[in-house]
Amino acid sequence: MAERYDGKQTVPVGEIAKEQGVSEKYLEQLFLKLRRSKLIQSVRGAQGGYMLDRPPEEIAVASVVESLEGDITFADCLSPGGCRNKGSCPTHELWSRLKGSIDEILEDTTLADLLKKNTATESAGDESGNGCCSSR
Secondary structure, eight states, X not given: OTTTXXXXXXXXXXXXXXXXXXXXXXXXXXXXXXXXXXXXXXXOSTTOEEEXXXXXXGOBHHHHHHHHHOSOOSSGGGSTTOOTTTTTOTTHHHHHHHHHHHHHHHHHOBHHHXXXXXXXXXXXXXXXXXXXXXXX
């Protein structure tokens, strides 16, 4: 969707499913979460499909991850319930710093940034279009 974003044209869910090698049903579940978070919008009808709610330059990867996965937490001590052993735990500070770093990277990276990196990879020799995480 981000690659094709022009603010007007939708992409049919079946087309996205085929390109990504996932089921339409699975995508619909993901898209429901993304719609609720106002990251994408759907259009019904013959020319229906999905499109980003705003330009890829304005959507942080953090928003997508939060919408689909919730808050990323590596250790129970960083969960909303907190840590009983915060003062004496030798790894609490490590997990806290790691989470802070990851959150910062996700906030600072937009969908447009990911597209630029993908384009650079393709022009550097990976003509398949299959990124490291692609299921194609």
